[in-house]
Amino acid sequence: MSSSNAIGDSTVIQQRNLVEQVADYLTQAIISQKFAPGERLSEVQLARDLGVSRAPVREAARLLESRGLLVSQPRRGFFVRGLDAAELNDIFDLRLCLERHAMLRLVDDFDADKEQALRCQVEVMCEVATGDSESHKIEEDLVFHRMVIAFAGNRRLLKAFDDISHELRLCLALIGKTHADPDTISTSHWLLLDALASGDPGCCREAIDYHIGVARDYVVQGIGESTS
Amino acid sequence: MSSSNAIGDSTVIQQRNLVEQVADYLTQAIISQKFAPGERLSEVQLARDLGVSRAPVREAARLLESRGLLVSQPRRGFFVRGLDAAELNDIFDLRLCLERHAMLRLVDDFDADKEQALRCQVEVMCEVATGDSESHKIEEDLVFHRMVIAFAGNRRLLKAFDDISHELRLCLALIGKTHADPDTISTSHWLLLDALASGDPGCCREAIDYHIGVARDYVVQGIGESTS
């Protein structure tokens, strides 16, 4: 559901607009910490560097602002979002809120197809876990959790998740370390699947609370180390 | 032709950000159904009507898009968001998700000050309920629920609520009728306060589930009537 083009992927006529390209560039630059947290971004300089005018740069920056990767001050411009431990806690608390809700909605009509799709995704996650591309690991993990929410059937809920997913990427990238162990990944996510398969809401809630709790503690601890 | 300026009551007030002014104007126009759902908005025409250039209009439109009041199609422009029953259900389901979480967080450190502030707000709601300004009633109701979430202490959760609050305003405005009875308002919200004061999470969850459920049913029913 992530790549949406009915034609295919080879001969896609992707006349992508500049705004998206600039937004992708900025997102990548922020997540890879090419721009330091708190750094001021100049519209003119960005436009010069990217060889475009200020209009698409500005629009892309506003987009990233709505995604929480940039903050803007009137007449002063855009700054790279810095995250302290408190904000990080808030983000993971909201994530828990959304995912818990999705689990409780999903458990009511969980079927074999959905379970199969999710198990498949866990396999993918284990595969990339053996590689050394941090961004791939993060991305596939997000795909799994996004699938859970998508299966819950509430598009608005999914949009809310997509909104914070950008911030999540930033968090995870900022601490720079991910739990690379395939065993840990598979067991921790299978626990979620088992909970869904059991059909017991209480069990689901417990499982997701634990799962997100572990992730949050891990990230908060990581931030504590990186900012010390 | 560019002599008339439609923003605000007085003439050209350029002290405040133009983008904000245009966004306010558009929001008001959409909520008051001056623009019909699904209607296409022309950047040039809006800019002409408001006596500004296309840049702030475009930026404001993107803002409203991020708030869910407009949708954009590449190379085709902006369209006023139309809401069907399914989307409406999704929005209220997400609202339930956020508010339930806030209630459960808040119940842990609920104190007399917060209770006092919330009871005060209920008084205000009852006062405006006797008047005939629909928007005032909606606004004060949203203030109450926003206070609950703000007291929960998660700023990111509050931002998520602010995001959907614009869509909520649209929903509530679209059906055009609000439960004007002060008695109903006071009792239904006092139930929430009592639940919080009791300190029992289960009680809170039950109370907010009921509260949002009633509101959702009411709005969904209203939409069903208005679109039939």
Add this chain to the structure above:
DNA sequence: GTTCCACAAACTGTCGACAGTCGACAGATG
């Protein structure tokens, strides 16, 4: 050495303009 003020550089907010693209409509073709 510190503080204050003035000036210059750079930046954002806003504007008007141009080019490529989309949708509608009329005319051609079967």
Add this chain to the structure above:
DNA sequence: CATCTGTCGACTGTCGACAGTTTGTGGAAC
């Protein structure tokens, strides 16, 4: 009559430019 095609108008995406504001710097006053 239905369908395809070429043209036209309107609109969005993008650009460069101007004006007012913010910021950083350097010198003068104390």
